[in-house]
Amino acid sequence: MATMLGVVVTDANMAPSALQKALAGVAAETFNCVTVDGDTSTNDSLALLASGLAGNARISGGSGPAFETFREALFAVCDSLARQIAADGEGATHTVSVYVGGTRNDDDAKKLARAIAESPLVKTAIAGRDPNWGRILAAAGRAGVVFDPDEAALTLCGHEVFKDGQPTEFDRNIVAAALKARDVSVVLLAGDGPGRARFYTCDLTHGYIAINAEYHT
Amino acid sequence: MATMLGVVVTDANMAPSALQKALAGVAAETFNCVTVDGDTSTNDSLALLASGLAGNARISGGSGPAFETFREALFAVCDSLARQIAADGEGATHTVSVYVGGTRNDDDAKKLARAIAESPLVKTAIAGRDPNWGRILAAAGRAGVVFDPDEAALTLCGHEVFKDGQPTEFDRNIVAAALKARDVSVVLLAGDGPGRARFYTCDLTHGYIAINAEYHT
Numbered sequence: 001m002a003t004m005l006g007v008v009v010t011d012a013n014m015a016p017s018a019l020q021k022a023l024a025g026v027a028a029e030t031f032n033c034v035t036v037d038g039d040t041s042t043n044d045s046l047a048l049l050a051s052g053l054a055g056n057a058r059i060s061g062g063s064g065p066a067f068e069t070f071r072e073a074l075f076a077v078c079d080s081l082a083r084q085i086a087a088d089g090e091g092a093t094h095t096v097s098v099y100v101g102g103t104r105n106d107d108d109a110k111k112l113a114r115a116i117a118e119s120p121l122v123k124t125a126i127a128g129r130d131p132n133w134g135r136i137l138a139a140a141g142r143a144g145v146v147f148d149p150d151e152a153a154l155t156l157c158g159h160e161v162f163k164d165g166q167p168t169e170f171d172r173n174i175v176a177a178a179l180k181a182r183d184v185s186v187v188l189l190a191g192d193g194p195g196r197a198r199f200y201t202c203d204l205t206h207g208y209i210a211i212n213a214e215y216h217t
Numbered sequence: 218m219a220t221m222l223g224v225v226v227t228d229a230n231m232a233p234s235a236l237q238k239a240l241a242g243v244a245a246e247t248f249n250c251v252t253v254d255g256d257t258s259t260n261d262s263l264a265l266l267a268s269g270l271a272g273n274a275r276i277s278g279g280s281g282p283a284f285e286t287f288r289e290a291l292f293a294v295c296d297s298l299a300r301q302i303a304a305d306g307e308g309a310t311h312t313v314s315v316y317v318g319g320t321r322n323d324d325d326a327k328k329l330a331r332a333i334a335e336s337p338l339v340k341t342a343i344a345g346r347d348p349n350w351g352r353i354l355a356a357a358g359r360a361g362v363v364f365d366p367d368e369a370a371l372t373l374c375g376h377e378v379f380k381d382g383q384p385t386e387f388d389r390n391i392v393a394a395a396l397k398a399r400d401v402s403v404v405l406l407a408g409d410g411p412g413r414a415r416f417y418t419c420d421l422t423h424g425y426i427a428i429n430a431e432y433h434t
Binding site: 038040118127132204213 | 254255256257258259335336337338341342344345347349352355356358359421422423425426427429430431432433
């Protein structure tokens, strides 16, 4: 989370325990996979309120088709809101989606995605539209998980820039032009394991400094 | 470390194992307690070379008065160099020393010091000369260690700004004036435990963005 008070409301008729299970699972993949600068707020919170007025057969368990339908809808709402937090980061000129796959497990993928998404050097490179694969791989290398560049492939805005331990012969001008898009994707495949994760972040620009150095409490 | 190749040379007559022990201990408290932006380089390295030409009685063990004398001299050199790395961070206008004490152990203190020293919100507050105790305590609160604000005292450039769970009645103008100094100290006492640590960092300014967003490899 990144300084947020989130309240999601629904008219579903659903037991509190089922609501809590859905919310915890969805929050882990959405609001807890957002970073603007790595800092958090003491008031970061997310609440889910259900009135029960929809009149559906009460969803009391944490599984089954009705629960899954609700969970998917909740995910769609929270995913959109989480992405908007990154997009609205102080001074953001790019919204960045970092996808990591191929790790031993989801937890390793999350650590890699977070290290990349939080790296000031990666975020300034994106602000400068620089296809700087070295900064991204360096961030991955210090994430605290097993990471072998010889097994890794890196794609920026759909252009593969690194594979099997070396940069590809990509056209720097074409990739730099692709990085002009408001929405930038960074996809790192780290091997052939089943783990995967996604983080949303934004680039780091003069706007961030202006807002946070000049704002006094 | 923060993108560095460090080479320390000495003419001491000393066994490789004793040199290694001294270097590892000193590096842990100096070069490994520096952060500019949290990023590291794949070539970060520190080497210690000894010619043995001093003609002293060979220091073969990793303890004793001669070893300690050498270790203290090595610490002085590495501490100065580590501090210069922080001072020379991209766009730095302040060199910041973060001291943490009173934790259960040194490791907890190091985690608190690192969280504060790496926080972009803390670093922009210092750039803006804002005695923003809230950002510092919020960073401490997410460091992943036991931290109770009610037990904490925070001092900025010698001025106590927070104690026993609340801000002191400090004079904002006086503290803001003190923060004009090139060298800024942040001292957080987190309790009455024996743990302590120190991190060097710098503030985060427009200069960092200019250098890292505009430099392309």
